[in-house]
Amino acid sequence: MHRRPEGPVQFMTRYVIRRLLQAIPTLLGVSVISFVLVYNSPGDPILIRTFDPNITQETREILRRQLGLDQHWTLQYIGWLTGVTLRSGDVVEEFTRDDFHCSYAAGLNTTFCNSGGGILRGNLGTSIATNQAVWERLTERMWATFQLGVSALLFSLLVGVPLGVLSAVRQASLFDNSVRVLAVVGNALPSFWFGLMLIYYFGVIRGWLPTGGIRTVSLTYEFDLVDRIRHLILPTVVLAVGGIAVISRFMRTETLEVIRTDYIRMARAKGVAATRIWFVHALGNALIPLMTILGPAILGVLSGAVIVETIFSWPGMGRMTFSAAVQRDYPTVLGAVMFFSLLTILGNLLSDVLYGVVDPRVRL
Amino acid sequence: MTVAQADGSALDTLATDPLLQRKPRTYWSIALQSLRRDRVTLFAIAFLFIMAVLSLLAPVFAKGIGVGPNDTNLDNAFQQPYLGPYIQWRTGQDPTTAPLMLGKSGGVPHWMGTDQLGRDQFVRLLYGGRVSLGIAIAAAALTLILGVTVGTVAGFFGGPVDDLIMWFINTSISIPGIYLLIIVTSMFKPNPITLTLFLGLLGWFGTARLIRGNVFKVRALDFVLAARSVGTRSARIMLQHVIPNSLPIIIVNAAIDIGNLILIESALSFLGLGVQPPTATWGSMLNRANNFVFLRDPETGASLALHLLSVPGLLITITVLSLYLIGDGLRDALDPMMKNIR
Numbered sequence: 001m002h003r004r005p006e007g008p009v010q011f012m013t014r015y016v017i018r019r020l021l022q023a024i025p026t027l028l029g030v031s032v033i034s035f036v037l038v039y040n041s042p043g044d045p046i047l048i049r050t051f052d053p054n055i056t057q058e059t060r061e062i063l064r065r066q067l068g069l070d071q072h073w074t075l076q077y078i079g080w081l082t083g084v085t086l087r088s089g090d091v092v093e094e095f096t097r098d099d100f101h102c103s104y105a106a107g108l109n110t111t112f113c114n115s116g117g118g119i120l121r122g123n124l125g126t127s128i129a130t131n132q133a134v135w136e137r138l139t140e141r142m143w144a145t146f147q148l149g150v151s152a153l154l155f156s157l158l159v160g161v162p163l164g165v166l167s168a169v170r171q172a173s174l175f176d177n178s179v180r181v182l183a184v185v186g187n188a189l190p191s192f193w194f195g196l197m198l199i200y201y202f203g204v205i206r207g208w209l210p211t212g213g214i215r216t217v218s219l220t221y222e223f224d225l226v227d228r229i230r231h232l233i234l235p236t237v238v239l240a241v242g243g244i245a246v247i248s249r250f251m252r253t254e255t256l257e258v259i260r261t262d263y264i265r266m267a268r269a270k271g272v273a274a275t276r277i278w279f280v281h282a283l284g285n286a287l288i289p290l291m292t293i294l295g296p297a298i299l300g301v302l303s304g305a306v307i308v309e310t311i312f313s314w315p316g317m318g319r320m321t322f323s324a325a326v327q328r329d330y331p332t333v334l335g336a337v338m339f340f341s342l343l344t345i346l347g348n349l350l351s352d353v354l355y356g357v358v359d360p361r362v363r364l
Numbered sequence: 365m366t367v368a369q370a371d372g373s374a375l376d377t378l379a380t381d382p383l384l385q386r387k388p389r390t391y392w393s394i395a396l397q398s399l400r401r402d403r404v405t406l407f408a409i410a411f412l413f414i415m416a417v418l419s420l421l422a423p424v425f426a427k428g429i430g431v432g433p434n435d436t437n438l439d440n441a442f443q444q445p446y447l448g449p450y451i452q453w454r455t456g457q458d459p460t461t462a463p464l465m466l467g468k469s470g471g472v473p474h475w476m477g478t479d480q481l482g483r484d485q486f487v488r489l490l491y492g493g494r495v496s497l498g499i500a501i502a503a504a505a506l507t508l509i510l511g512v513t514v515g516t517v518a519g520f521f522g523g524p525v526d527d528l529i530m531w532f533i534n535t536s537i538s539i540p541g542i543y544l545l546i547i548v549t550s551m552f553k554p555n556p557i558t559l560t561l562f563l564g565l566l567g568w569f570g571t572a573r574l575i576r577g578n579v580f581k582v583r584a585l586d587f588v589l590a591a592r593s594v595g596t597r598s599a600r601i602m603l604q605h606v607i608p609n610s611l612p613i614i615i616v617n618a619a620i621d622i623g624n625l626i627l628i629e630s631a632l633s634f635l636g637l638g639v640q641p642p643t644a645t646w647g648s649m650l651n652r653a654n655n656f657v658f659l660r661d662p663e664t665g666a667s668l669a670l671h672l673l674s675v676p677g678l679l680i681t682i683t684v685l686s687l688y689l690i691g692d693g694l695r696d697a698l699d700p701m702m703k704n705i706r
Contacts, residue, residue, distance in 0.1 A: 025531070025535075026531075026534060026535045026538055027538075029531070029532070029535035029536075030535055030539055033535065033536065034539060034544070037547060037548055037551075038547060038551065041548070041551035041552055042551065042553075184685060184688055184689065184692075185681070185685060187688060188627075188681055188684040188685035189681055190627055190630055190631060190634075190677060190680050190681065190684070191631075192630075192631055192634045192650065193634075193650060193677030193680065196653075196657065196673060197673065197674070197677065199657060200657055200667070200670070200673055203657075204657055204658055204667070211657070299540065302540055303540045303541070303542045303543075306542055307631055310635060321543060321547075322550070322635065325546055325547045325550040326550045328551065333547055336543070337544075340540050340543055341539050344537075344538050344539070344540060345538050
C-alpha cells in the first residue's frame with residue numbers, strides 16, 4: 001500500500017500526542033513519590049487540626065478513621081488515586097449518600113467505598129485544613145501567581161533582550177563585561193535576600209512602595225489599578241532577576257551568531273544604517289530562538305514564586321503550598337505538587353515543540 | 365656501526381637540550397597553567413579559602429572575642445557594629461562612642477554588632493559558615509557520588525537499564541525541586557545531617573543526566589572498544605576509562621553544585637525549614653532579621669537591624685558568586701577546545 005509522506009503538521013501532532021501519553025506514567029510516578037514522602041513523614045495532621053484540649057482522644061480516632069489516616073499508606077494511596085477505599089470487616093451493609101457509595105463484599109470480608117473522586121478522575125480531594133476542595137483552593141490562588149509570573153516574565157524580556165543585544169553589538173566592551181558580571185551576580189543573588197533589601201530600602205526607608213500584599217486593604221475592595229501595580233513592582237523585580245541573567249546571556253550568543261551570517265554582511269555592504277541592521281535584521285532573527293526559553297522560564301517563575309510570594313505576602317499558589325506543608329494539609333500539598341508537575345511537563349513539552357518549530361532541522 | 369652509535373653524539377646533545385628536559389605537558393598541567401593566569405578565578409578561590417579557614421577557626425575567634433555563638437545578652441540587643449566606632453576611636457575622630465559600646469557589652473567587642481538576643485553577629489556568621497558550607501559541601505559530595513554512579517551505569521549499559529533510570533530521573537525532575545524540598549523539610553524538621561541527606565538525595569538527578577550524556581560519547585571511543593576486546597570487565601572499564609573521562613565535567617559541576625546548594629539551604633533556612641534554631645546558619649540568621657525590617661531607633665529613627673539584614677545575605681551572595689566563578693574558570697581551564705580558540 002502506498003502511504004503519502006508525513007507532513008510537518010501531522011508529524012508534530014503525532015509527536016505531541018506521544019509526549020502526552022508518556023506524561024501519564026511520569027505523573028503516576030510523581031504521585032507515588034510525593035505520596036510516599038508526604039505520608040511517611042512524622043507529625044500528625046489530626047493533632048494539628050484538633051489542638052483544642054476539649055477534644056477527646058476518641059474524637060480524634062474517629063476523625064482519623066474518617067479520613068482513612070489509620071490505614072497503611074498503600075491503601076490510602078489507592079484511595080487518593082482512584083477514590084475507592086477499602087476496609088476489612090463489615091463496616092456497613094449498604095450505604096449511599098450523594099455520590100458516595102459503600103458496599104460489603106462478604107467473600108473478601110471487606111467493605112468497599114467509592115467516593116466518586118480520586119485524582120484519576122480529576123478530583124484532587126478535600127483540604128484537611130479548610131475543608132475546601134483542593135482544586136478550588138488552587139484556582140483561588142492561581143490568578144495571583146499568574147499575574148506575578150507574567151509580569152516577571154515580561155519584565156525580564158524587556159530588560160534582558162536589549163541588554164543581550166547591546167552586549168553583542170559592543171562585544172568585549174566595558175558595557176559587555178558589566179552585563180556579564182551582572183548576569184553572574186544575578187544568578188548568585190539569593191532572591192529572598194534581594195527581596196528583603198528592596199523591601200527595606202523602597203518600603204521602609206523611602207516608603208515609596210508597599211512592603212507586601214497584592215493590594216491595599218480597604219473596606220470597599222474597589223479595584224485600583226495604580227495600587228495593584230505599585231504592589232506588583234518589587235516582587236516582579238525580584239522574580240525577574242534570574243530570568244534577566246539567563247535571557248541577556250542567551251540573546252548575546254544568538255545575536256553574535258546572527259551578525260556573523262552573510263545576509264547581515266550583505267546589508268552592511270549595501271550601506272543599511274547600523275541601527276537598522278541591529279534592531280531590525282539582527283534582533284528579529286535572534287528573537288526567534290528565544291521562544292525556546294519560554295518553557296524553562298515558566299518553570300523558573302513557578303519555582304521562584306514560592307520564595308518571592310512568601311517574602312512579599314503574595315497570595316499565590318507557592319505560598320499556599322508552603323503553608324499547607326507546614327500545616328500538614330496532605331491533600332492540598334499533594335494536589336499542588338501534582339498540578340506543578342503537570343505544568344512542568346507541559347512547559348518542557350512546549351519548549352521542545354518550539355525547538356522544532358524554530359529550527360525544523362531539529363529532529364524531535 | 366649501528367644507527368644508535370652513529371647518532372650517539374647527536375642523541376647526547378638532544379638529551380641535554382633544555383627544551384626536551386621539560387616535564388611533559390599533560391592535560392592537567394595545561395589546565396593548571398591556564399588557571400594560574402585566570403585572576404578572577406584565583407581571587408574567588410582565595411575568598412573561599414579564607415572563608416573556609418575562618419569558619420574552621422570559629423571556636424578560636426569566639427574564644428578570642430570572648431563570646432560564644434549562642435551567648436545571649438538581652439541588655440545589649442541590636443548593638444550596631446563596633447568596627448566603625450573602633451576605627452574612629454583609634455584614629456581619634458570620636459573618642460566616646462566605642463568605649464561606651466564596650467562598656468555596654470561588658471568589654472566584648474561586637475565587630476559586626478549583635479542580634480535581637482544580644483548574640484555576637486560576627487561569631488554567629490563564622491559558626492553559620494561552618495554549617496552552611498559544611499552542609500553544601502557534604503550534600504554536593506553526595507549528589508556527585510549518586511549522580512556519577514547512576515549516570516555512568518545508565519550511559520554505559522544503555523538499553524532497558526538506561527530506560528528505567530531515565531524514567532525515574534525524568535519523573536523526579538518533573539516535580540519542581542524547591543517544592544519537594546519544602547514539603548520534605550517542613551514535615552521532617554531536619555537537623556544538619558538529615559538536611560544534608562535530603563539535599564543530596566533529591567539533588568543528583570541533573571548531575572546524573574549530565575554524566576550519562578558524556579558517558580555516551582566516551583563509550584563509543586576506540587580505547588573502550590580496545591579494553592573490551594581484551595576482555596576487561598565492565599566495572600573495570602567504567603572505573604578506569606569512563607569515569608576519569610568524565611572528571612572535568614564532575615569537577616566543574618561540583619563547584620556550581622556547591623553554590624546552588626548554599627542558595628537552596630539558605631532559602632530553606634530563611635523560610636524556617638532548614639536547620640532549626642539556635643544553630644546559626646546564614647539563611648536562618650536572615651530569617652530572624654526578617655522580623656526586624658521595620659525596627660527603628662525611637663530617638664534617631666535610624667534602622668536598628670540593617671547590619672543583621674545586610675551582612676549574612678552579602679556573605680551568601682559573595683560565597684555563591686565565588687563558587688560560580690570558580691566553576692566558570694575551571695570550565696575554561698579544563699576545556700581543551702577553548703584553548704585552541706584563545
